[in-house]
Amino acid sequence: MMQDNSENQTIDMMLNMGPQHPSTHGVFRMELRIDGEKIIDVKPHIGYLHRGSEKLSEGEQYHQVVTLFDRMDYLANFNNELVYCMAVERLLDIVPSRRTEYIRVILCELNRIASHLLYVGTIGLDAGAMTPALFSFIGRDRIQTLFESISGARMMHNYFKIGGLKEEVPTNFVSMVKDIMPEIRQDIDQAEKLLTFNEIFLSRTKDIGVITADQAIDYGLTGPCLRGSGVNYDVRKSEPYSVYSDFEFDVPVGLDGDCWDRHWVRIKEMDESLKIVEQAINNLPDGDVESSLGRRLIRPSAGEVYVKAENPRGEIGVYIVSDGTDKPYRLKVRPPSFCNLSAIEPLLQDSWIADSVVILGSLDIVLGEVDR
Amino acid sequence: MIGSMSSYFQDAVSTLISLLTLFSFLAVIVLSLVWLERKALGRLQLRLGPTRTGPFGLLQPIADAVKLVLKEDIVPNDAERVIFWVAPIIVVISAFMLWVTIPFTPGIVVENLENMGLFYIGAVGVIGILGLVLAGWGSANKYGVIGGLRAAAQLISYEIPLIMVLISVAIVTQTFNLVDIVNLQSPVPFVLVLPLGFVLFFVAGLAEVGRTPFDIYFAESEIVGGPFVEYSGAHWAVFFLSEYINTFAIATLTVLLFLGGWSGPFLPSIVWLLIKIYAVILLIFWIRGTLPRLRIDQLMAFAWKVMVPLSFYLVVCCSVYVFYEMPWWALTVMSLFGLVAVGVIIYRYITAPARKVAEVRERLRSLQMTQEE
Numbered sequence: 001m002m003q004d005n006s007e008n009q010t011i012d013m014m015l016n017m018g019p020q021h022p023s024t025h026g027v028f029r030m031e032l033r034i035d036g037e038k039i040i041d042v043k044p045h046i047g048y049l050h051r052g053s054e055k056l057s058e059g060e061q062y063h064q065v066v067t068l069f070d071r072m073d074y075l076a077n078f079n080n081e082l083v084y085c086m087a088v089e090r091l092l093d094i095v096p097s098r099r100t101e102y103i104r105v106i107l108c109e110l111n112r113i114a115s116h117l118l119y120v121g122t123i124g125l126d127a128g129a130m131t132p133a134l135f136s137f138i139g140r141d142r143i144q145t146l147f148e149s150i151s152g153a154r155m156m157h158n159y160f161k162i163g164g165l166k167e168e169v170p171t172n173f174v175s176m177v178k179d180i181m182p183e184i185r186q187d188i189d190q191a192e193k194l195l196t197f198n199e200i201f202l203s204r205t206k207d208i209g210v211i212t213a214d215q216a217i218d219y220g221l222t223g224p225c226l227r228g229s230g231v232n233y234d235v236r237k238s239e240p241y242s243v244y245s246d247f248e249f250d251v252p253v254g255l256d257g258d259c260w261d262r263h264w265v266r267i268k269e270m271d272e273s274l275k276i277v278e279q280a281i282n283n284l285p286d287g288d289v290e291s292s293l294g295r296r297l298i299r300p301s302a303g304e305v306y307v308k309a310e311n312p313r314g315e316i317g318v319y320i321v322s323d324g325t326d327k328p329y330r331l332k333v334r335p336p337s338f339c340n341l342s343a344i345e346p347l348l349q350d351s352w353i354a355d356s357v358v359i360l361g362s363l364d365i366v367l368g369e370v371d372r
Numbered sequence: 373m374i375g376s377m378s379s380y381f382q383d384a385v386s387t388l389i390s391l392l393t394l395f396s397f398l399a400v401i402v403l404s405l406v407w408l409e410r411k412a413l414g415r416l417q418l419r420l421g422p423t424r425t426g427p428f429g430l431l432q433p434i435a436d437a438v439k440l441v442l443k444e445d446i447v448p449n450d451a452e453r454v455i456f457w458v459a460p461i462i463v464v465i466s467a468f469m470l471w472v473t474i475p476f477t478p479g480i481v482v483e484n485l486e487n488m489g490l491f492y493i494g495a496v497g498v499i500g501i502l503g504l505v506l507a508g509w510g511s512a513n514k515y516g517v518i519g520g521l522r523a524a525a526q527l528i529s530y531e532i533p534l535i536m537v538l539i540s541v542a543i544v545t546q547t548f549n550l551v552d553i554v555n556l557q558s559p560v561p562f563v564l565v566l567p568l569g570f571v572l573f574f575v576a577g578l579a580e581v582g583r584t585p586f587d588i589y590f591a592e593s594e595i596v597g598g599p600f601v602e603y604s605g606a607h608w609a610v611f612f613l614s615e616y617i618n619t620f621a622i623a624t625l626t627v628l629l630f631l632g633g634w635s636g637p638f639l640p641s642i643v644w645l646l647i648k649i650y651a652v653i654l655l656i657f658w659i660r661g662t663l664p665r666l667r668i669d670q671l672m673a674f675a676w677k678v679m680v681p682l683s684f685y686l687v688v689c690c691s692v693y694v695f696y697e698m699p700w701w702a703l704t705v706m707s708l709f710g711l712v713a714v715g716v717i718i719y720r721y722i723t724a725p726a727r728k729v730a731e732v733r734e735r736l737r738s739l740q741m742t743q744e745e
Contacts, residue, residue: 013514015514015515015518016514021596022592022593022596023593023594037518037522037668037669124664125593126593127593127664127665128584128585128587128591128592128593128663128664128665129584129662129663129664129665130413130417130661131416131417131661131662134417134418134419135417135418138418194662195664198663198664200585200663200664200665200666201664203666203667203670204664204665204666204667352667352668352669353518353594353595354588354591354594354665354667354668355667356594357593357594
């Protein structure tokens with residue numbers, strides 16, 4: 001006898017992940033369609049942290065916009081400040097002093113290390129290991145304490161000014177940086193050695209979330225996510241900005257484009273950043289860090305500018321249109337996190353629920369920057 | 373007639389008293405475990421752990437308990453109320469039931485079930501799964517359902533090697549009585565006779581109590597606590613309690629079955645037992661502080677491709693040993709052979725990604741060399 005099975009069909013389950021989920025790295029929401037433990041389809045929803053930074057900057061004077069950039073990628077404040085300041089400087093056609101540039105590069109590279117250290121911690125948490133997070137915060141704390149003694153704030157520094165720095169660094173800046181360098185190297189080792197070649201971590205990340213080089217370029221991935229797929233592209237090398245052409249460093253590249261390769265690229269990048277800091281601090285020029293503009297209002301002549309730089313998360317671009325007033329007419333940011341996040345759909349297809357968390361973690365997004 | 377009545381009454385009273393003693397003893401044990409875990413994990417992670425509540429934060433578990441009991445007990449609107457309330461009770465009762473027959477010394481045991489001891493443990497240990505599945509289902513939460521189903525899959529899979537190890541111990545000792553099993557270990561603890569059994573039991577035990585790297589059914593970063601996601605306050609505390617009691621039970625069984633139980637020189641036997649149990653528990657905490665979590669399919673593959681075949685191999689070894697009346701080291705040799713097999717299997721299958729990494733590094737090196745040329 002035939003049985004009526006019409007009511008016993010398997011249907012996909014809709015699983016809502018986020019915005020209140022511990023592993024979505026902020027207020028990000030994924031609508032997963034799952035079949036058992038497998039993900040069939042994913043629909044990402046962003047915008048929960050939208051603060052309208054781009055529109056807000058149209059109402060702020062050029063000097064004031066720096067604070068808004070601090071709050072976009074809140075794990076790489078200095079890098080964000082740098083790219084904005086560079087954009088306005090190019091609009092004004094001024095060049096900051098070499099000392100300014102060197103200090104900026106030192107701070108940016110230290111910030112890159114701090115950001116990557118946080119990544120090591122969070123990928124550990126995503127994979128279920130809680131200890132790397134606490135180990136990595138030791139190094140991060142050292143760096144942040146240094147930042148605090150320089151700029152007065154552990155995050156949201158507001159330290160780079162257009163054409164210069166807010167103020168001269170403390171007199172013991174060089175010795176401070178030199179002191180924490182070996183300690184940071186040790187901290188990085190301590191944090192990542194627990195994870196990188198751990199068998200379980202390898203089985204959780206190797207061959208998971210693979211994106212080929214072609215696909216990565218198509219989706220506009222940049223930074224470690226692109227280099228993890230084997231594409232040797234780093235704005236610091238391909239179009240050196242600031243004083244990056246003065247330093248010798250390598251661009252670590254992965255091969256397979258899986259989560260582990262992205263992880264490995266970040267680990268190696270921290271070593272390269274330390275190299276840059278070492279070279280910069282040993283050759284720190286004397287001079288002035290005051291902006292040649294003084295404290296005047298800035299009124300760039302009408303025009304537009306696009307400047308890009310390498311952030312810890314990838315290539316950030318800033319596009320400013322000036323109409324000759326003291327406020328930008330239009331300001332547009334190309335945030336690396338947003339573009340990297342766009343690859344989440346192909347990456348998550350046919351993966352496991354547990355993998356979705358690791359893959360998202362390996363993209364290392366900052367929602368403050370995705371939503372702006 | 374009156375005499376038998378009064379002896380029946382006496383029996384009932386003494387059983388009740390011993391049950392209450394067991395209950396309060398386990399409660400104290402759980403408090404100590406909470407403190408120990410927080411402190412040990414803290415030290416592993418270069419933190420201090422609790423320090424503010426009492427000396428060395430010793431009162432922290434009590435503060436935790438008070439906080440949890442005072443918390444509002446929320447029941448979700450869509451929850452199946454009866455199931456939602458019954459699930460934690462099932463879990464905690466099964467956790468306590470396990471302890472009825474576990475001896476601390478030959479004298480200290482609620483009710484030694486003589487020739488049913490191991491059998492009873494194997495039978496009762498499974499009931500808790502029901503509670504977890506019901507908790508996930510009853511809370512009408514998708515994360516809860518996924519967690520409950522994961523729990524069912526995981527716990528049932530690892531129950532098989534666990535029970536197979538119990539059976540092989542029973543084959544070797546020819547008894548189900550835990551006291552006899554411990555007494556038989558007086559010259560040579562079974563960890564030397566059955567090293568494979570020890571490893572299998574410990575790993576399956578970790579999975580059974582959902583400890584890292586097998587904490588998959590309440591994986592915080594994926595399914596946010598699984599079956600417990602909707603529970604709060606006292607109900608959550610009950611889950612917490614049973615989890616620690618189960619951890620303690622697995623550690624105790626490991627000690628009783630493989631590490632010689634309460635036997636040891638100089639110190640009283642109960643002290644020896646507790647020292648050994650806490651050593652095993654510290655090992656569990658250490659693993660928790662070190663390892664990431666497996667994925668559910670990897671976990672199941674590990675259970676069915678590695679653990680189950682090896683546990684059957686162990687049973688066969690033990691049977692052969694008993695049948696041919698071999699010396700005890702013959703069993704060690706056979707057991708070690710199995711462990712080597714585990715090593716090979718792990719090397720072949722589990723470290724496949726690691727080998728791939730080595731390959732990648734090799735390719736990178738050759739790539740760099742060609743660039744330099």
